[in-house]
Amino acid sequence: xxxxxxxxxxxxxxxxxxxxxxxxxxxxxxxxxxxxxxxxxxxxxxxxxxxxxxxxxxxxxxxxxxxxxxxxxxxxxxxxxxxxxxxxxxxxxxxxxxxxxxxxxxxxxxxxxxxxxxxxxxxxxxxxxxxxxxxxxxxxxxxxxxxxxxxxxxxxxxxxxxxxxxxxxxxxxxxxxxxxxxxxxxxxxxxxxxxxxxxxxxxxx
Numbered sequence: 001x002x003x004x005x006x007x008x009x010x011x012x013x014x015x016x017x018x019x020x021x022x023x024x025x026x027x028x029x030x031x032x033x034x035x036x037x038x039x040x041x042x043x044x045x046x047x048x049x050x051x052x053x054x055x056x057x058x059x060x061x062x063x064x065x066x067x068x069x070x071x072x073x074x075x076x077x078x079x080x081x082x083x084x085x086x087x088x089x090x091x092x093x094x095x096x097x098x099x100x101x102x103x104x105x106x107x108x109x110x111x112x113x114x115x116x117x118x119x120x121x122x123x124x125x126x127x128x129x130x131x132x133x134x135x136x137x138x139x140x141x142x143x144x145x146x147x148x149x150x151x152x153x154x155x156x157x158x159x160x161x162x163x164x165x166x167x168x169x170x171x172x173x174x175x176x177x178x179x180x181x182x183x184x185x186x187x188x189x190x191x192x193x194x195x196x197x198x199x200x201x202x203x204x205x
């Protein structure tokens with residue numbers, strides 16, 4: 001049968017505002033994103049997201065996502081010890097960056113099947129679309145609760161991702177492991193406190 005991580009669904013969303021730039025807990029520069037690549041495992045329902053600055057960054061985001069998921073597959077409850085677990089299929093719409101020559105060549109090199117949804121047909125990826133709507137709703141609610149503008153959407157996304165099963169109704173299919181590393185995330189309400197104290201300021205309009 002199909003194992004966790006082998007079949008993925010991907011979609012790209014665009015936010016109304018560019019995210020504020022900031023330095024995370026590891027000292028790396030983050031933010032500045034206007035888009036995000038969302039990925040969901042068809043078997044487990046586990047989801048992943050990568051904020052990106054430009055639509056042209058989608059190809060690299062796909063490569064990074066595949067590499068990350070192939071590492072995470074070793075933690076799955078149905079991992080049977082194979083030396084190199086691989087992503088086998090990706091389903092997406094016909095977004096130009098997901099079907100570009102660079103993306104197609106990379107998938108062919110990795111022996112990954114690309115399945116495209118039919119144009120103008122019924123929704124072929126309802127689970128992913130529902131999960132994206134729920135995640136964005138949670139992020140928007142967190143921003144409103146903290147009095148933060150939409151420019152802080154990456155902060156909200158990282159915070160929501162640090163609690164992956166807070167509102168997740170599907171049973172996670174992973175083995176018990178080390179606690180989640182939250183060093184690169186900040187609670188959005190803590191960000192608001194820093195903004196008010198003058199330690200972090202949004203970019204000039």
